[in-house]
Each structure stands twice: as structure tokens, then as C-alpha cells.
Amino acid sequence: MDTCLFSSVFRLLLTTILISRCTCSAELVVAESPSDIVVALGFPAVFHCSGQYNPHMESLYTIVEWKHNNVVITPGGRFHVFSNGTLDIKRTEIGDAGNYSCKLTIEDAYGVVRDTQTLPAAWLYFAFLDDIFYQPTNMTVVDLQSAPAYFQCITGDSLPLATISWEKDGVPLVDDQDNVVIYSSQFGDQNSLKVSGTLQINNVRSVHAGHYRCVVTNPYLPDHPARSWPATLTVGPNPGAPYVSLAPTSQVVAMGQAAIFPCVILGDPAPAITWLEEGAATNIVNSTEVQVLLNGSLRFSSVTQAQEGSYVCTGTSMLGTVSAPSVTLFSASMDWSFVIEPTDLDVLEGSPSTFFCRPPFSRPAANVTWYKDSLLYTPRTGAQILSK
Structure with missing residues (x-):
């Protein structure tokens, strides 16, 4: 075959193939659009944008272009565009606020644009x-x-x-x-x-x-x-005869510690508040050990066993007298030495064993807790902690 004729036929065939490839239908399908976001100034911001082509063809490529306030973003520095189209802004600055839009384009291997879409802009707001x-x-x-x-x-x-x-x-x-x-x-x-x-x-x-x-x-x-x-x-205060607005409650207090019993009795005119230990002939008089405070509370400076008992708070005015329910002060204490301490045991595997422990004398009774290898011990099947 003549060389010139062969060359012409080859060019015609190649052109026909290219035209055939370029006229294939490829529709862009948006997979994810950017959404408005709020971030604190200085924190990163991320916008997502991605698309697919339908039908899927190996020779087609998706290109993502981002704009900020209609100005094309050149990736680099604080701005990075991932291969999936996501825009990542590191360490946002005040000028980064505004709208961000992405343009999706499908191109084939020869750079021919097959489809393109510009998605609605999303906004970056700073928290305030x-x-x-x-x-x-x-x-x-x-x-x-x-x-x-x-x-x-x-x-x-x-x-x-x-x-x-x-x-x-x-x-x-x-x-x-x-x-x-x-x-x-x-x-x-x-x-x-x-x-x-x-x-x-x-x-x-x-x-x-x-x-x-x-x-x-x-x-x-x-x-x-x-x-x-x-x-x-x-x-x-609610006008009229005295009434109890806040009643005291019983307390258990460690010996040597301070204790306060609040008592609020109101009325108009304001009642005078006194405290009486049950069984005593007269009201409590202020001393270094116990005082009736100006707000009506009863304070013990350092609780002793001798001060244990029941106490009553009373309010009195020209319109009458009222008393709160009596409360009890109980002093707590505990000795430093155990009555019985557990000792080492050597036993055969599978045979029963018992550790004995009797806590120090305590008022009220002490709670006993067991530890194994410095960890709180919880009894399992076959083991129990007896109260006596």
C-alpha cells in the first residue's frame, strides 16, 4: 500500500476513535455538598465536596476547585485539599470567614470536559x-x-x-x-x-x-x-406569731470537732431564739464551749461525750412561742488499736480458711472493709465476710 495512503487512513481511524471516546455520555452525580459550619477562631475548619460520574469509566477524572468569597483558593500553607475533595483550613484567621464554594468537573484522559457543576456556597462563621x-x-x-x-x-x-x-x-x-x-x-x-x-x-x-x-x-x-x-x-418574715422556717436535724460529730445546729424561727415581730438541753432547768448560756449565735444556730466549739444529748430550739415573741422538734448530738470516736488483727495462714488447697478481724472500739460501730494485695476485696462464690 502507498505510504501516503496508509498514513491518511491511520489518521482517519485515530480521529474516529477520539471522536467516539469524547462523545460518550458521562453525568456528574454529587456525593457530598459543603455545609455551613461554626468554629472558634484559631481552630481548624473542614468543608466536604465530592462527586461521582455515571456511568463509571476508568478514563474519567473528577477535579475539585474551591473558592473563598469568589476567589480561587490555591492549596498550600493553611489550606489543603485532599484527594477526595475535602478542604481543610488549619488555624483559622479572622479573614477566613465568608462563603466557600466548590466546582466539580469531570475530564477524560485527554483533558476534555465531560460535565461540570458549581455547588451552592457554604458559610464559615466564627463563634461569638x-x-x-x-x-x-x-x-x-x-x-x-x-x-x-x-x-x-x-x-x-x-x-x-x-x-x-x-x-x-x-x-x-x-x-x-x-x-x-x-x-x-x-x-x-x-x-x-x-x-x-x-x-x-x-x-x-x-x-x-x-x-x-x-x-x-x-x-x-x-x-x-x-x-x-x-x-x-x-x-x-411572714407577719404574725413565730413559726419554724428551718428546723435543725440530729448529727453525729467526731469528738473534738465543731458542730452547728441551724435553727430559723421567724415572725413579725421577730422572735427571740433560745436553746435548751432536755432535762436541764435553764436555757443554754453562751460560753467558750457552746454558743447561741445571732442567727439562732447552736454551735459547739469542740464536741465532747459529756455534751451528748437532745436539744430543743424555741422562738418567743409577744404573739406566742413555738419550738422545733428536738435534735440529738452524738459524739463519734474510735480507738487506734484493733481488738484482733488477721494473721498469716498456711492451708491445703481446697480446704476452708478463716481470717479473724475485730475492729477497734468505735462509737458508732465501725465499718470493716477487706483488701487483697492492696485492692478492695469483693467476695466470690465460696467466700463471705461475716459481720461477727
């Missing part, structure tokens, strides 16, 4: 917390009033939404404890960035009096909470 929008205010209530006491707090704008907790005199409050109920909800419409929180105190008592703060925390900025100014809850 504005100043408190509404501060709790002072409140005055009456002891034992039927209506609850309320404090309200509304956060400033926060992204993501902030959480609200409460403190009393600097100590965190726990929901559903000591008649305290804490609840919160988004303030305003569904697009609002504020949260409203309420502290509700049911069955108000004088012990609830104090200074309250709401503490607002952005979950992405936990080390930078916002605290409201203190709001004071004043609890006045």
Missing part, C-alpha cells in the same frame, strides 16, 4: 458571645409565701446558641434541688441568636436569701463565660 441582653433584677419576697420567686436572664446574641446556668453566692445551683427549678428556651423567633433563662424558687424559705447570677456560656468558647451582675433575693 455578646454581652447579656437582659439582667436579673432584685426581688423581695415573704418567707413561706405561696407564689414562687423568679429571676430571668436573656443572653446576648451567640453563635452557636449559648447555655444558661445559675449561681447563688458564687456557688453553682443544681436544677431540681432545694426547691430550685431551672429552665431556658430560645428567645424570639427561630432565627434568634438569644436564649431566655429562668430560675424559679418554689416554697421560698429564708435560706434562699442571697445574691444570684446567671452564667452565660457559648459551648465553643467555654473559657469565656459572661456573668450577670448580682441580683439580691431578700426574704422577709
Whole structure:
């Protein structure tokens, strides 16, 4: 065959093959689109973007191009694009905020574009917390009033939404404890960035009096909470004859330690509070060993066995007298030496063995715990710890 004719036929055949390859249908299918994210400034941010071609052909390739605020991102430095299309931004800076869009392109081995899609942009927001929008205010209530006491707090704008907790005199409050109920909800419409929180105190008592703060925390900025100014809850006495607002409870106290029995008796006019040891002829008089404090509490400086007994708190005014139920002070002590200490045993395997232990004399009775090789011992099948 003529050389020129062969060359022409070969070029025609090659062109036909290329045209055939280039006209195959390839549809781009989006596998994952970028989504809006919120991060703390300085933390990494990640956007996902990937696609597939249908039908699958070995000679096709997916190319991902990212833009930030419509400017093409050149990978390098803090910006890295993984082979699956994911954009990773390390150590975000303030200028990184804005929209991020990805463009997916299918090309064949010859660089011919078969399909392309630009996906909707996603936004990078930085976490923030504005100043408190509404501060709790002072409140005055009456002891034992039927209506609850309320404090309200509304956060400033926060992204993501902030959480609200409460403190009393600097100590965190726990929901559903000591008649305290804490609840919160988004303030305003569904697009609002504020949260409203309420502290509700049911069955108000004088012990609830104090200074309250709401503490607002952005979950992405936990080390930078916002605290409201203190709001004071004043609890006045219920007018009339004396009544017990807070009764004391019995206590077991180690000998030599201090002990305090709180007793709150209120009324209007304010009653005088006295304490009496049952069986004694006169009320307790302040001394270095025992004192009736100005708030009505009974304090023992250093408990002794001789002070054991039952005590009664009484409030008296011109309108009457009332006493709280009697309480008991019990002094605890324990000797330093065991009555019987366990000793080493040599036994045949499979035969029974018993370690004897009698604890030191103790008031009240001591609890006995066993350890094996310095680890707390839990009896297994065939073993038991006897109480006597």
C-alpha cells in the first residue's frame, strides 16, 4: 500500500476513535455538598465536596476547585485539599470567614470536559458571645409565701446558641434541688441568636436569701463565660406569731470537732431564739464551749461525750412561742488499736480458711472493709465476710 495512503487512513481511524471516546455520555452525580459550619477562631475548619460520574469509566477524572468569597483558593500553607475533595483550613484567621464554594468537573484522559457543576456556597462563621441582653433584677419576697420567686436572664446574641446556668453566692445551683427549678428556651423567633433563662424558687424559705447570677456560656468558647451582675433575693418574715422556717436535724460529730445546729424561727415581730438541753432547768448560756449565735444556730466549739444529748430550739415573741422538734448530738470516736488483727495462714488447697478481724472500739460501730494485695476485696462464690 502507498505510504501516503496508509498514513491518511491511520489518521482517519485515530480521529474516529477520539471522536467516539469524547462523545460518550458521562453525568456528574454529587456525593457530598459543603455545609455551613461554626468554629472558634484559631481552630481548624473542614468543608466536604465530592462527586461521582455515571456511568463509571476508568478514563474519567473528577477535579475539585474551591473558592473563598469568589476567589480561587490555591492549596498550600493553611489550606489543603485532599484527594477526595475535602478542604481543610488549619488555624483559622479572622479573614477566613465568608462563603466557600466548590466546582466539580469531570475530564477524560485527554483533558476534555465531560460535565461540570458549581455547588451552592457554604458559610464559615466564627463563634461569638455578646454581652447579656437582659439582667436579673432584685426581688423581695415573704418567707413561706405561696407564689414562687423568679429571676430571668436573656443572653446576648451567640453563635452557636449559648447555655444558661445559675449561681447563688458564687456557688453553682443544681436544677431540681432545694426547691430550685431551672429552665431556658430560645428567645424570639427561630432565627434568634438569644436564649431566655429562668430560675424559679418554689416554697421560698429564708435560706434562699442571697445574691444570684446567671452564667452565660457559648459551648465553643467555654473559657469565656459572661456573668450577670448580682441580683439580691431578700426574704422577709411572714407577719404574725413565730413559726419554724428551718428546723435543725440530729448529727453525729467526731469528738473534738465543731458542730452547728441551724435553727430559723421567724415572725413579725421577730422572735427571740433560745436553746435548751432536755432535762436541764435553764436555757443554754453562751460560753467558750457552746454558743447561741445571732442567727439562732447552736454551735459547739469542740464536741465532747459529756455534751451528748437532745436539744430543743424555741422562738418567743409577744404573739406566742413555738419550738422545733428536738435534735440529738452524738459524739463519734474510735480507738487506734484493733481488738484482733488477721494473721498469716498456711492451708491445703481446697480446704476452708478463716481470717479473724475485730475492729477497734468505735462509737458508732465501725465499718470493716477487706483488701487483697492492696485492692478492695469483693467476695466470690465460696467466700463471705461475716459481720461477727
